[in-house]
Amino acid sequence: MDTPVQFLKGIGPRRSEILAAHGIRTVGDLLHHVPFRYEDRTRFRSTVGLRPEEWVLLRGEVCSVRGVSGRRRGFSVFELLVRDERGTVRVKFFNQPYLRRVYQPGVRMVLYGQVKRDPYARGALVVVNPECEILNEDGEGIHSGRVVPVYRRLGDLKTRTLRQILHEVVTGLPREIPDGIPAGLARKLRLPEKGAAVRQLHFPEFRFRRPEERDRELARYNSGSSPAHKRMIFEELFNLQVAIRMVREGRVRQVKEHTIRLDDRVRTALKKILPFHPTEAQKRALGEIAADLGSPHPMRRLLQGDVGSGKTIVAAQAAVIAVENGYQAAVMAPTEILAEQHFYSFRRLLEPLGYRIDLFKGSLRSKEKRLAQERLERGETRIAIGTHALVQESVRFQRLALAVIDEQHRFGVVERNLLREKGRRPDVLVMTATPIPRSLALTLYGDLDVSVIDELPPGRQPVATSWLEPGERPRALAAIERTVREGHQAYVVYPLVEETERSDLRAATEAAGELGGRFPRVRVGLLHGRMKGEEKEETMRAFAAGEIRILVATTVIEVGVDVPNATLMVIEHAERFGLAQLHQLRGRVGRGADRSECILVGDAGPGGEARRRMDILCETNDGFRIAETDLELRGPGEMIGTRQSGIPAFRYANLLRDRRALEIARVEAERFVAGLLRRPDAESRRIAGMIRERWKEHFGPALS
Ligand code: ADP
Ligand code: MG
Numbered sequence: 261m262d263t264p265v266q267f268l269k270g271i272g273p274r275r276s277e278i279l280a281a282h283g284i285r286t287v288g289d290l291l292h293h294v295p296f297r298y299e300d301r302t303r304f305r306s307t308v309g310l311r312p313e314e315w316v317l318l319r320g321e322v323c324s325v326r327g328v329s330g331r332r333r334g335f336s337v338f339e340l341l342v343r344d345e346r347g348t349v350r351v352k353f354f355n356q357p358y359l360r361r362v363y364q365p366g367v368r369m370v371l372y373g374q375v376k377r378d379p380y381a382r383g384a385l386v387v388v389n390p391e392c393e394i395l396n397e398d399g400e401g402i403h404s405g406r407v408v409p410v411y412r413r414l415g416d417l418k419t420r421t422l423r424q425i426l427h428e429v430v431t432g433l434p435r436e437i438p439d440g441i442p443a444g445l446a447r448k449l450r451l452p453e454k455g456a457a458v459r460q461l462h463f464p465e466f467r468f469r470r471p472e473e474r475d476r477e478l479a480r481y482n483s484g485s486s487p488a489h490k491r492m493i494f495e496e497l498f499n500l501q502v503a504i505r506m507v508r509e510g511r512v513r514q515v516k517e518h519t520i521r522l523d524d525r526v527r528t529a530l531k532k533i534l535p536f537h538p539t540e541a542q543k544r545a546l547g548e549i550a551a552d553l554g555s556p557h558p559m560r561r562l563l564q565g566d567v568g569s570g571k572t573i574v575a576a577q578a579a580v581i582a583v584e585n586g587y588q589a590a591v592m593a594p595t596e597i598l599a600e601q602h603f604y605s606f607r608r609l610l611e612p613l614g615y616r617i618d619l620f621k622g623s624l625r626s627k628e629k630r631l632a633q634e635r636l637e638r639g640e641t642r643i644a645i646g647t648h649a650l651v652q653e654s655v656r657f658q659r660l661a662l663a664v665i666d667e668q669h670r671f672g673v674v675e676r677n678l679l680r681e682k683g684r685r686p687d688v689l690v691m692t693a694t695p696i697p698r699s700l701a702l703t704l705y706g707d708l709d710v711s712v713i714d715e716l717p718p719g720r721q722p723v724a725t726s727w728l729e730p731g732e733r734p735r736a737l738a739a740i741e742r743t744v745r746e747g748h749q750a751y752v753v754y755p756l757v758e759e760t761e762r763s764d765l766r767a768a769t770e771a772a773g774e775l776g777g778r779f780p781r782v783r784v785g786l787l788h789g790r791m792k793g794e795e796k797e798e799t800m801r802a803f804a805a806g807e808i809r810i811l812v813a814t815t816v817i818e819v820g821v822d823v824p825n826a827t828l829m830v831i832e833h834a835e836r837f838g839l840a841q842l843h844q845l846r847g848r849v850g851r852g853a854d855r856s857e858c859i860l861v862g863d864a865g866p867g868g869e870a871r872r873r874m875d876i877l878c879e880t881n882d883g884f885r886i887a888e889t890d891l892e893l894r895g896p897g898e899m900i901g902t903r904q905s906g907i908p909a910f911r912y913a914n915l916l917r918d919r920r921a922l923e924i925a926r927v928e929a930e931r932f933v934a935g936l937l938r939r940p941d942a943e944s945r946r947i948a949g950m951i952r953e954r955w956k957e958h959f960g961p962a963l964s
Contacts, residue, residue, distance in 0.1 A: 351387045352388050454491070560690075566716070579643050621793070662688075665688070749827070786799070860874050
C-alpha cells in the first residue's frame with residue numbers, strides 16, 4: 261500500500277508526476293481512485309443482424325487485412341474483416357496506419373463501436389474507428405469481456421491507461437490488505453473483506469448471468485451502493501467518527517489552568533444585566549455553559565439557535581462569569597458590521613457592570629489600535645470584541661479564559677485555533693444560526709458538546725413570507741409604504757455577486773435613489789460592502805435609531821443585525837440567493853413583537869430549483885426544515901461553504917446518501933474508542949494508527 265507508484269509497471273517518471281499532481285503517490289492512493297461508472301461489456305453481439313447507427317460489442321478473429329492510402333497526403337484507411345461464429349463484419353480505421361502492425365490475420369480481438377453505412381461501398385455496413393482490444397491466448401482482455409471500470413481521467417492519463425495500470429495493481433494485490441474496520445465489526449455488519457471489496461470496486465465480477473439481474477447489479481455499482489462500495493463507505497465514516505471521538509477524548513482529559521466559580525456574587529452580576537426574562541431554552545443553554553466553565557476541563561461547546569433565538573445574551577452571560585472570576589473574554593465575529601453590532605449590544609447589556617469593552621477591527625487607526633492592545637495586555641480591557649483582527653499576532657491578552665466565536669462556520673480552522681491560542685486552554689463557545697442537519701453536525705461538530713436554543717422569545721410571530729414575480733413589484737412598494745406609514749422600518753436587499761458586482765451595486769444605488777423620490781418625507785439609507793467602515797457604522801446607527809426608515813442594502817446585513825422595529829424585508833433577485841442565506845436575511849425581521857413580513861421578488865427561471873427554494877421559505881420558518889432542504893438541493897460542501905470551513909474531504913462517503921451508515925458508524929466508533937482506552941489490543945492499536953495518519957491533516961495536533 262505504501263509503495264510509491266513510480267515502481268509500478270507502466271508508470272515512469274512522467275506518469276508518476278501526473279499522478280502526484282492529483283495527490284496520488286502510493287499504491288494505496290491509486291486504489292482510492294475509484295471508477296465513477298461501470299460498463300457491462302460481457303454481452304457480445306453476433307455479426308449477423310447488425311443495424312446502422314447502433315453501438316455494438318463484437319468479439320472475433322481477424323481474417324483479412326487491407327490498407328488503402330488516400331490520394332491526399334497523410335490520409336489513410338486501414339480495413340479489417342473480422343469473423344465470429346456466425347459471419348463477418350468490416351471494420352475501418354482512418355488515419356491510424358500503425359494499426360497494420362498490430363492487427364494481423366489470426367489475431368483475436370474485441371471491438372466496441374458504432375455501425376455505419378459505408379458510402380464508399382454502396383452503403384454496406386461497417387464499424388468505423390471502434391475501440392479495440394487484442395485478447396490474450398485465453399481469450400481474456402482488460403477492457404472487454406467483463407464489467408469494465410470507467411475512470412475519471414488524470415491529466416492526460418485516460419480511462420484506458422488507468423484501467424491498465426489499475427488492473428496490474430489489483431491483480432498483484434495480496435489477499436489481505438490493512439483494514440480500517442475491526443474484523444469482528446465487519447463480520448457483525450456483514451461487510452465483505454477489504455481485499456475483496458477493493459478488487460470488486462475496480463474489476464467487479466457479477467454473480468449473475470441473466471441480463472435483468474446483471475442490469476440491476478450494474479445499477480448498484482453505478483450508484484455506489486454495491487456491497488463493495490458500502491464497505492468502503494462504512495470504513496471511511498467509521499474512521500472519521502473514531503477520529504472525532506479520539507479528539508474529544510483527548511480534550512476531556514486536558515486540565516484547564518484557570519478556575520471559574522459560580523458564587524453568589526457572580527449570580528448577582530448575571531441578574532443585573534438581564535433586560536428581559538430569558539426563555540427556558542436560554543436558561544438551559546446558560547446552565548450547560550456555566551457547568552462547563554466550572555469544570556476542570558476546557559469547554560468546547562456549540563450553541564446552536566435559529567436566527568433571533570437570542571444567543572447574544574447567553575454569550576454575554578458567559579462572558580460575565582469569566583470576567584467576574586477575574587479573567588478576560590473574547591468575542592470574534594466574521595464581519596465588521598457584525599462585530600460592531602456585538603460591540604454595541606455587549607456595551608449596552610453590560611453597562612450596569614462597568615466593564616471595559618474594546619472593539620478590534622481591521623479599519624482601526626494605528627494609534628487607536630495600539631492603545632486598545634495595550635489596555636488588553638494590561639488586563640484593563642475585560643472583553644475584546646472583533647473580527648479576525650483579534651487573532652493578529654500583536655493582540656495579546658492578559659488572562660483570556662473564554663473565547664466566543666460567532667457564526668463559526670464562516671471562519672477557517674486556522675482562525676479558530678489562533679483565537680484559542682491567545683489564551684492557555686481557554687473555554688471555547690462557538691455559536692451558529694445555521695441550523696445544521698444531523699448528518700452534517702455529526703461530521704462537522706462531532707467533537708463538540710451541543711446546546712440548542714429551540715425556542716423563540718415570547719411574542720414572536722412567524723414572518724409571513726410571499727413570493728412575487730418581477731412584474732408584481734408594485735405590491736412590494738405598497739408593502740413598504742404601509743410599513744413606513746405604521747412607523748416601522750424596512751430593508752430592501754440586493755444580491756451582490758462578485759462577477760456582477762458593478763451592476764449589482766448600481767442596481768442597489770439606483771433603487772435607493774428611486775425609493776428616496778417615492779418617499780420624500782422619510783430618510784432612505786444605502787449600505788454596501790464598498791463603503792468605508794465609518795460610513796457603514798453611521799448608516800447602521802441611524803437605522804437602529806430609527807432615523808433611517810428604509811435601508812437599501814447588499815447582503816452585508818446578512819448576519820446578526822438586530823433592529824426589532826424593522827418589520828419588512830424585501831429581497832430583490834431572490835433567485836440568486838441560496839436557501840440558507842435567504843433564511844438568514846429573513847431573520848433580520850420578526851425580531852420584535854410586531855407582525856413581520858418578507859417579500860421575495862424573483863424569477864423562478866427554468867429548472868425549478870429556485871422555485872423550490874422560494875416555495876419552502878413561503879411554507880415554513882423552521883430553520884431545520886430549511887437546512888434539510890438546502891442539503892438536499894446543494895449538497896454539504898456548497899451548503900456550509902468551503903473546505904476550510906471544516907467539511908472533511910470524503911473519498912467514498914456522501915453525507916446525503918449515507919446518513920444511515922453514518923449513524924451506525926457513530927455508535928460503533930464510540931464503542932471502539934471506549935475499548936481502545938480500556939484494553940487496547942494489537943488490532944485496535946493498528947487501526948487507531950491508520951486513522952491518525954489518514955485524518956491528521958484535517959484535525960491537526962488535536963488528534964494524537
Ligand atoms: P440571535 O440568536 O440571532 O443572535 P439575538 O441574540 O440577536 O438573536 O436576539 C434577537 C432579539 O431578541 C434581540 O433583540 C434580543 O434582545 C431579543 N431577545 C433575546 N432573548 C429574549 C428574551 N428572552 N425575551 C425577549 N427578547 C429577547
Ligand atoms: Mg446573533
